[in-house]
Amino acid sequence: MSQDQRIRRIVIVGGGTAGWMAAAVISRNLAADYAQIDLVESPEIGTVGVGEATIPPLLTLNRLLGVDENEFVRRTQATYKLGIQFRNWGRLGHEYVHPFGAYGADLDGIAFHQHWLRLRGLADVDAIDAYSLPIMAMKAGRFTRTSDDPRHVHSRMAYAYHFDAGLYGGFLREMAMARGVNRIEARIVDVALNPDSGFVEAVVLDDGRRIEGDLFIDCSGFRGLLIEQALKTGYEDWSRWLPMDRALAVPCEAVGAPTLYTRSTAHDAGWQWRIQLQHRTGNGHVYASAFTTEEAARDTLLTHLDGKPLADPRPLRFVTGRRKKAWNKNVVSLGLASGFLEPLESTSIHLIQSGVTTLMSLFPDRRFDQADIDKYNSLMREEYEHARDFIILHYHVGERDDSEFWRHVRATEIPDSLKERIDLFRSRGRVMGRHEDLFAHTSWVAVMLGQGITPEGHDPMADQSPAAEMAARLAQIRAVIRNGVSAMPPHQQFIDRHCRADAPAAKEPA
Numbered sequence: 001m002s003q004d005q006r007i008r009r010i011v012i013v014g015g016g017t018a019g020w021m022a023a024a025v026i027s028r029n030l031a032a033d034y035a036q037i038d039l040v041e042s043p044e045i046g047t048v049g050v051g052e053a054t055i056p057p058l059l060t061l062n063r064l065l066g067v068d069e070n071e072f073v074r075r076t077q078a079t080y081k082l083g084i085q086f087r088n089w090g091r092l093g094h095e096y097v098h099p100f101g102a103y104g105a106d107l108d109g110i111a112f113h114q115h116w117l118r119l120r121g122l123a124d125v126d127a128i129d130a131y132s133l134p135i136m137a138m139k140a141g142r143f144t145r146t147s148d149d150p151r152h153v154h155s156r157m158a159y160a161y162h163f164d165a166g167l168y169g170g171f172l173r174e175m176a177m178a179r180g181v182n183r184i185e186a187r188i189v190d191v192a193l194n195p196d197s198g199f200v201e202a203v204v205l206d207d208g209r210r211i212e213g214d215l216f217i218d219c220s221g222f223r224g225l226l227i228e229q230a231l232k233t234g235y236e237d238w239s240r241w242l243p244m245d246r247a248l249a250v251p252c253e254a255v256g257a258p259t260l261y262t263r264s265t266a267h268d269a270g271w272q273w274r275i276q277l278q279h280r281t282g283n284g285h286v287y288a289s290a291f292t293t294e295e296a297a298r299d300t301l302l303t304h305l306d307g308k309p310l311a312d313p314r315p316l317r318f319v320t321g322r323r324k325k326a327w328n329k330n331v332v333s334l335g336l337a338s339g340f341l342e343p344l345e346s347t348s349i350h351l352i353q354s355g356v357t358t359l360m361s362l363f364p365d366r367r368f369d370q371a372d373i374d375k376y377n378s379l380m381r382e383e384y385e386h387a388r389d390f391i392i393l394h395y396h397v398g399e400r401d402d403s404e405f406w407r408h409v410r411a412t413e414i415p416d417s418l419k420e421r422i423d424l425f426r427s428r429g430r431v432m433g434r435h436e437d438l439f440a441h442t443s444w445v446a447v448m449l450g451q452g453i454t455p456e457g458h459d460p461m462a463d464q465s466p467a468a469e470m471a472a473r474l475a476q477i478r479a480v481i482r483n484g485v486s487a488m489p490p491h492q493q494f495i496d497r498h499c500r501a502d503a504p505a506a507k508e509p510a
Helices: 016-029 057-065 069-075 112-119 133-140 165-178 225-230 294-303 348-361 370-396 404-411 416-428 441-450 460-464 467-486 491-498
Strands: 009-013 036-041 079-081 083-087 095-099 160-162 182-185 188-193 200-205 210-212 215-218 235-237 246-252 262-267 270-276 281-287 314-317 321-323 331-333
Touching: 009 016, 009 210, 016 036, 016 057, 016 165, 016 215, 016 348, 057 160, 057 348, 069 165, 069 491, 079 491, 083 133, 095 133, 095 441, 112 441, 112 460, 112 467, 133 467, 165 182, 188 225, 200 225, 215 225, 225 331, 246 294, 270 294, 281 294, 321 370, 331 348, 348 370, 370 404, 370 416, 370 441, 416 441
Parallel strands: 009 036, 009 215, 036 182, 083 262, 215 331
Antiparallel strands: 079 160, 083 095, 188 200, 200 210, 235 321, 246 281, 246 314, 262 270, 270 281
16 A cells, blocks of 8 residues: 555645635645644734735635625625726726626627627717626616526626725634634744755744644745745746836725725826725825835825825835746745735735635645646746736826826837737737636726727627617617616615624724
8 A cells, every 4th residue: 555645734834815815725625634734923924915905706715615705794894896997097087997797798609899899889889888787886886796596687796895904814814723723823933944855844933843844835925935035936027017116005084985996096107096995995006116206106195095094104015026936846835925916906815816726726745746836837827927917908008108107118018928919909809818817808808998999890700790780789788787787775785784894993092
């Protein structure tokens, strides 16, 4: 009989969203007696906290973890999100929406937007927003969850959340510890490597304890304690395409009912996010330090807040890119230890989710087969590069030339993979990608149209039905969406009825 090679000890280095999401997913997927799971986190290291906006795949993770949605929303002081509103991106004074879900419905096997491209300009054909249920619900401030009945228009709803990232980490921690994950609160002072294999054998704590493991998950943030400091994996710098390297984050008082979208407002040297939770609003300014100063960026951020700031802006420095190997030897990196993409399209939490779920599909034994490691690295590289190209699109395509920053990003040579997508869309509005791509064709259509690309034509296959007949079908879709939106309750009313969070306790005066 062959020797038992199963992973018996898993050590997660770092807490926060990345560490506790890894702990929750791994403990959910492994039998209670399969492996010991230790998570080491230092009380001295805070979380970055830029990941308060999410995208729809998080709902899949919540179902995997057995999360009750109402409890989750209450516990994280969350609101619902139907897309992202972009202001001043394609040009000053212009705004557009990148929605979740699809535009209309495919007709005669042809993508909906191709029929719209064919008929645009006719008197009875509205702007493409009118054919998106999430956009129209967003504009009306109404929300309901997705219907399980495929015949119901509400089955076309797709949504995500805005939440407090710190509370989310605590929510996951509670779940993981209930499943047997052992939390160790200590600072790591050394990493022990095997002299023959170069694998990580243990981490050494400041109290002298040595925590040994077979598989290590590095969630230590930008410093990459294991993946970089110990294993010298290397980092692929993408700042030539995405020169943003600084951010300032600040919460402010909530003003008015929470919106159903993340707002992204472009400024002279970057952009500002606004994310409304139930009891506060998260804000931040992502900018390129080569084109502005921290003082000017701070002034821009504070000038554009909706309410009174609740703290001083907190600075963050980063280099956009990814680790050359997300999995090296017996170390898998997640979150900021694996790479960083600015939160323009709310990908940070999703990339953690993708990393840990992909790990579970290629879960190793102690032999650590190189084929599994290579496949994992290939999949994560494709995931990061796909998201990278989508973010570059927002900067490269558009009309803004009112500052040195915008002239620079518009003139920068882009990856061939993105150039091919843009050229294909300019020609006939075509969007080709893999089924498993994070951003489906609706996302590319929304941003390309929103940034000002007007296709020269459309798919000839859309010409098979008479124009008048197809215009009538589009009008019917529009009417169904209007009725579907009117049947939804207001966003705040939905929250009050199902998942209202208690207001945070007031802090004692110093």
